[in-house]
Amino acid sequence: MTDTASTYTAAGIAAGMSTYPHPKPVLDTAALAEAIRVQLRTWVTVEFSITVPTPEMVTAGPADSAAQLLGEITEHVHVYGVETDGDAEAWGIAHLCHAHADSLYAAHGHGDAYLLGALYSLIVASAHLKDGYEGRFELDPFGGNRRTINERALIETIRVQLATWAPDTFGTVVQLPERWEMRCAADLSDAIANVIGTAEAKYGEMDDDDSIRGLAHLANARAHGLKAAHGHGDVHLLAALNSLVLAAASLA
Numbered sequence: 001m002t003d004t005a006s007t008y009t010a011a012g013i014a015a016g017m018s019t020y021p022h023p024k025p026v027l028d029t030a031a032l033a034e035a036i037r038v039q040l041r042t043w044v045t046v047e048f049s050i051t052v053p054t055p056e057m058v059t060a061g062p063a064d065s066a067a068q069l070l071g072e073i074t075e076h077v078h079v080y081g082v083e084t085d086g087d088a089e090a091w092g093i094a095h096l097c098h099a100h101a102d103s104l105y106a107a108h109g110h111g112d113a114y115l116l117g118a119l120y121s122l123i124v125a126s127a128h129l130k131d132g133y134e135g136r137f138e139l140d141p142f143g144g145n146r147r148t149i150n151e152r153a154l155i156e157t158i159r160v161q162l163a164t165w166a167p168d169t170f171g172t173v174v175q176l177p178e179r180w181e182m183r184c185a186a187d188l189s190d191a192i193a194n195v196i197g198t199a200e201a202k203y204g205e206m207d208d209d210d211s212i213r214g215l216a217h218l219a220n221a222r223a224h225g226l227k228a229a230h231g232h233g234d235v236h237l238l239a240a241l242n243s244l245v246l247a248a249a250s251l252a
Contacts, residue, residue, distance in 0.1 A: 025224065025239035027149065029106075032115035033062030035242050036103070039122055040069065042249035043130045048076055063115065067103040070118065074100045077129065084132045091136070092128030095121045098139055113149045117142055120157045123245070127164035131252070135163075138179070151228075154237040155188050156180060161244050162195060165252040170198045185228035185237060192218075192225045192240065199251065214250030217243045 025031075034055060041052045050073060058065035074096050082089050099121035106114035120141065127133035137160055142153055159182055166174045174195055182188050196218045203211040221243035228236040 025235040027233075027235040027238050029112050029115065030059060030062045031238060032112055032119065033058055033066045035238065035245070036066045036115065036119050036122060037069070038242060039119065039126065039245050040073070042245060043126050044073055047082070047130055048073065048080075050076060063103070063107040063112075066115065066118065067100070067107040070096075070100040070103045070122070082129045084129065086132075086134045088128045088132045088134050091134075092125045094139060095125035095128065095137075099125060111148075113142070113153070116149050116153060116157060119241075120160060123157070123161050123164060131164070131168075133164060133168075137163075141179070149234065151185060151234050151237065152180070152183070154234055154241065155182050155185065158188060158237065158241050158244065159191070161241060161248070162191065165248045166195050169252050170195070170202060174198055185225065188237070188240070189222070189225035189229040192222050192244075196222050199247075203251065210250045214247045217247035217250065221247060 037052060037055065037058055044050045045052055053065065053069070058069075074093075077093055077096060082092065084092070099118040102114040102118035102121060106112060106118065117140075121139075124137045127135075141156060141160075156179065159176060159179070163176050166176065176191060177187070182191065196215075199215060199218050203215055206212075221240040224236040224240035224243065228234065228240065
């Protein structure tokens with residue numbers, strides 16, 4: 001690693017940790033709803049001119065707010081459509097409908113695991129509808145087992161998030177595992193390290209805001225991945241996912 005890249009990593013960890021919306025990562029209803037809000041904020045305002053509420057506007061009823069917002073976006077896309085090539089629009093709408101359905105389950109008291117399902121579907125929907133991604137991901141990867149949020153479900157969500165942008169952004173040098181191949185947080189941490197190493201090689205000498213911001217969020221994701229790998233809890237996996245969503249918004 002070059003001195004410049006190492007400096008970017010150190011600065012990125014400091015910057016990323018200082019800008020994270022909570023002093024310590026949280027994994028609860030409000031944190032999952034905030035993750036959904038942030039993911040939406042990275043694309044629906046530009047794509048559909050839909051205003052995404054501020055964090056303060058969703059804190060009173062996070063699951064209800066997520067369901068309402070996803071309902072509005074799903075209806076908008078269904079009515080007005082999206083200009084994409086091939087089957088990207090159809091798959092995007094399908095995943096968006098899944099996201100809305102899962103958010104409704106969560107809003108009606110069936111558990112926070114449905115909010116994670118909504119976030120997964122939303123990530124894939126954005127890849128199809130915003131970027132025209134024509135690859136295929138499972139519509140319902142977690143099946144009927146939604147009683148709890150577990151490590152493997154979080155890891156698979158992160159793997160899919162990376163798959164929607166990292167190979168297209170960095171080329172074949174980024175090799176991501178197949179579905180469910182990452183069995184623990186240590187495997188995920190290694191995958192994020194591969195991505196951040198490639199990102200530093202590509203963007204490490206650039207001084208534009210997007211490159212610096214993207215590397216900061218990647219470094220933050222790496223830090224949370226290491227925390228999770230060393231037994232500090234699944235909460236750091238959600239924090240890593242949030243950072244990767246923001247990194248993709250800057251770099252992809």
